[in-house]
Amino acid sequence: MSTNLAVIGGDGIGPEVVAEGLKVLGAVLPGVSTTEYDLGARRYHATGEVLPDSVQDELAGHDAILLGAVGDPGVPPGVLERGLLLKLRFAFDHFVNLRPARLYPGVSSPLNGVKPGDIDFVVVREGTEGLYVGAGGVLAKGTPREVATEESLNSRSGVERVVRDAYARAAARPRRKLTLVHKNNVLVNAGNLWARTFAEVGKEFPDVATDYLHVDAASMFFITQPQRFDVVVTDNLFGDILTDIAAAISGGIGLAASGNINPTKAFPSMFEPVHGSAPDIAGQGIADPTATILSVSLLLQHLGHTEAATQVENAVADDLAAREPGVPVRTAEVGDRIASRVS
Amino acid sequence: MSTNLAVIGGDGIGPEVVAEGLKVLGAVLPGVSTTEYDLGARRYHATGEVLPDSVQDELAGHDAILLGAVGDPGVPPGVLERGLLLKLRFAFDHFVNLRPARLYPGVSSPLNGVKPGDIDFVVVREGTEGLYVGAGGVLAKGTPREVATEESLNSRSGVERVVRDAYARAAARPRRKLTLVHKNNVLVNAGNLWARTFAEVGKEFPDVATDYLHVDAASMFFITQPQRFDVVVTDNLFGDILTDIAAAISGGIGLAASGNINPTKAFPSMFEPVHGSAPDIAGQGIADPTATILSVSLLLQHLGHTEAATQVENAVADDLAAREPGVPVRTAEVGDRIASRVS
């Protein structure tokens, strides 16, 4: 049974890092067939199209999607985010947005005195609800009376399914600890739903130790006590912010992987580096493809190729440990080195 | 003309740190008359009252309010936050929530290689709008059909006044740089209002250099490049999160001051440390009152006692520089030392 992968290289450094991700994937798992889709800023500028329905339908027929990055400064804010990235997350019901944070040996953290092992947690970010649903409106736009609203929508079933997924992930890890992050002292409606659901689903996982933090406190503790986190579950917007903090403390956005996962497999899941298209360094062959390669590891894990997933992650870890500090990265060389470690 | 100060010590370490704030205030500005108000968890448990209207009216008659911290684990989430803290911010139209971040000499940052001078910025957090207004509701609570919503309300006038205040603060600082933080690629209604208003008001301040960052990127840059920030303006919730990050990187919540400011002076402004009531260390005389004392400096600044404000901030800086690393803080001693430096 071969794997059919849809590939969206996108803009800027996107295609460059995706090429390396595919190189590593091909080395560790022979027989993957790929179909490339031309989506992103370039297509938008050329045709005005963001995500034609026919393309969405085709994507739906694949086993998984690998995405590089989309966007350039010429596209108005929101067009590609809401029209492509978030559209796919919602259409394919990617309710688990999985973002591991791990400080690998050889990588320097901006945090003082933090060693590999001190940062090793995973954020399970809800991916289909909250402030990302696009609810809200504008009254009297451009006038002194203007009012703009944004609405966060949270359903019991939506919260429950991601919370349960996070408990299961926590239960499978050695430390078995799950931290809920919200702001239930201010956002009392949604916060109460999350807290109640968290407590109720917790009864199914008596071995998992639980904790609750407000998002402001959690942001602080990511910096001052990253050791205290094992699995973190949180809503869509808080997860967006927390995972950039997590990326920053574990060596930067160049290493941060993510999976937009539909655990039911009713639709393909989508894997992508957390970083953007970085137009300033595009085309120079100097983008670090590591985040994409780690995203490939998450993809393999999701498709059940557990051993291959571990091989890729270990190869990345070995490569990071072997890098000369201060020597600039060459995109293709990183891919070559990691591919050769897994072949 | 003497100053009439309302004082809310609150719970836990609140009264302890406030006592030191008043000690320093008395030393630097003779003739302040204070009225104490018993509000917070203790009163709530004893009487069920959070903020009686009569007390709110009395508070309104003062020149300013100094608050320690309120809350204990026995109060349901939201009761004191929404019924007291946020109620006062809204009732007294505290639209500028001012939170300076400065790494003082002698204080160690959790960030590698960051020196005093590298962190010296101020966050102007909007204080009366956004997700903090308490809009939203719950459908079918406690059932599988439950839906909980939170609504962010943003008005042109509300955004404009805080943005203008932030520009004015930036224009008065040597670096003259203002960064807008939002998430306008996802929260397009509110984000567009903020971005448009930011651009328009900016025409009044041609000397101020401007920048825009998404909140996730800003959270990362607070950690990886704090030097790039001078004045930051942002909405209520993003400001809540960013200022805890700012506190973390500049030596911790024990040093973070804040002012809930109504620049029109139509109502009293309220000054408080960013930290909470810390019930675990209450009553032991070991809480660091520095954040409260720095809040007193902001209070003096707001009331026009610029020289006294600077004296207090300098005294704090000198005290921090003179502390023996590793020696635990004694609350009253810190107050004594700083008071004696300003007398």
Ligand SMILES: CC(C)[C@H](C(=O)O)[C@@H](O)C(=O)O
């Ligand atoms: C590009 C943007 C829509 C996206 C998000 O906010 O989720 C990004 O920041 C991310 O974290 O994947």
Ligand SMILES: CC(C)[C@H](C(=O)O)[C@@H](O)C(=O)O
């Ligand atoms: C206690 C809470 C309501 C408050 C807030 O969210 O504003 C606090 O976190 C703060 O930053 O002052």
